[in-house]
Amino acid sequence: MTLHLHCFGESGHSYKAALGLTLAGLDWQPVHVDFFAGEARGEAFRRDVNAMGECPVLDTGTERLTQSGVILHWITDRTGLLGGAERDRYEVLRWVLWDNHKMSSQAGMIRFLLNFLPAEKRPEGAMPFLEGRLAAALGVLDAHLAGRDWIVGDGVTHADLSCCSYLFYPEPFGFDREAHANIDRWLANIEALPGWKHPYDMMRRAWPAA
C-alpha cells in the first residue's frame, strides 16, 4: 500500500521524512500542501490533518503521524533501516532533538523570513539574533563532524537526515557550505547515498503561492 506524505518542496522538515522514506525504499507519494496560501494553518488542515498546523504528516493507511522525528522512528520500526545501532539510539535521538531545538528551527525560520515573506513584513530586528543562534548551532555541528563521516556511529541515521535537511536548499539563509569543511564533507557523504534526491526533485514547490 502506498504511503502518503503531506508536504511541500520548501519544507526542510518534510524533506527529512521524504528522504527517509526514499532511502528506506518505501512506496510513497507526496500530497501537496499549498503552504504559502495558508493551507497548513487553515481550519480544515488543523481539523483533518494536523492540529499543530505543520508539515510533514505521514498517512500510513492506519494512522497519521506528525513531526519528522516521529516519522523517521516509524520508518525504522517498519524497515529496520536508518535507526543506527541499538547501543546508539539515545545518541541518535539526542541529535534529532538538538536539531529540532537549535538548528533546523533557526535555519527554517531564517530561510522563511528572508525568502518567502514580503520584505515589508520581515521582522528586521529579529534577524541578527536568529542568525547568531544559527551560526552557533552550525559551529557545534561542524566541530562534532571533525573526523567523523556520520553524526552517530558508522552509517547514516535519523540524526543525519534531521540535521542535513535545510542545508541542501539553494535559497540564502546564512549557511555557507564552503565555510564549514566538516559539514561540507558530511553533506557530500549524504548526497552519495544510493537513491539520494534533492528536496525539489521529490516534492512540488509551494512558492510562489498561486
Added chain:
Amino acid sequence: MTLHLHCFGESGHSYKAALGLTLAGLDWQPVHVDFFAGEARGEAFRRDVNAMGECPVLDTGTERLTQSGVILHWITDRTGLLGGAERDRYEVLRWVLWDNHKMSSQAGMIRFLLNFLPAEKRPEGAMPFLEGRLAAALGVLDAHLAGRDWIVGDGVTHADLSCCSYLFYPEPFGFDREAHANIDRWLANIEALPGWKHPYDMMRRAWPAA
C-alpha cells in the same frame, strides 16, 4: 547508585529531567552548573560534559545522556514509568519534539532575554517576533488540552513533563496562566502528582552569577 544531573534552577530543560527523575522515584543529586557565569559554554564543560554546551546532562554512572527528551526516555526504559501506553509512544514523542521546536525553545529564550540578560544587551527587535511565536504555540497546546487531563492518553507522560516545564516559573516571559484555562487546569493536575516539586525546590539557582 546515585544518579547525577548537571543542571541549574532556572533551566526549564533541566527541570523536565529533574521532575521525571523525581516522579519516577529515582535516587538523584543535582550537580550545579554556574550557567550565568558561562560554565556551560566554556571549554571544559564542552570537552568533559556536553559538547552542545547545554544542560541538563545525566550521569548514570555508565553513560552521560544529554537532551531532556533523551533523559526522559532513559527514565522510562529504566523504570517503566512516565512513557505512556505502548500504542501512544509516537504521540508522546510528537509532543516532545513539538515542545523542543515550538514551545520551550521560545519560552526559554524569551525568559532568558527578559530576566537574565542586562537590558542593554537585549535584542529588542527580536522580542515581538519571539513573543508571537510563543503565543501561537500556547494556543495550540491550550486547544489540544480542551477536554483532556493529560496531553497523551490518561496519565502523565514525557509529553506533559516536556511541555509544562517553563510554565511553572515565576519570571515574566509572556505566559499568563489565567488566560489559558485548559493549560491552567492541566498544570494543576501536574502539581497534584505525588512528589511534584517546583524547579527552585529541586535545583539551586544560578542567577545572579557570583
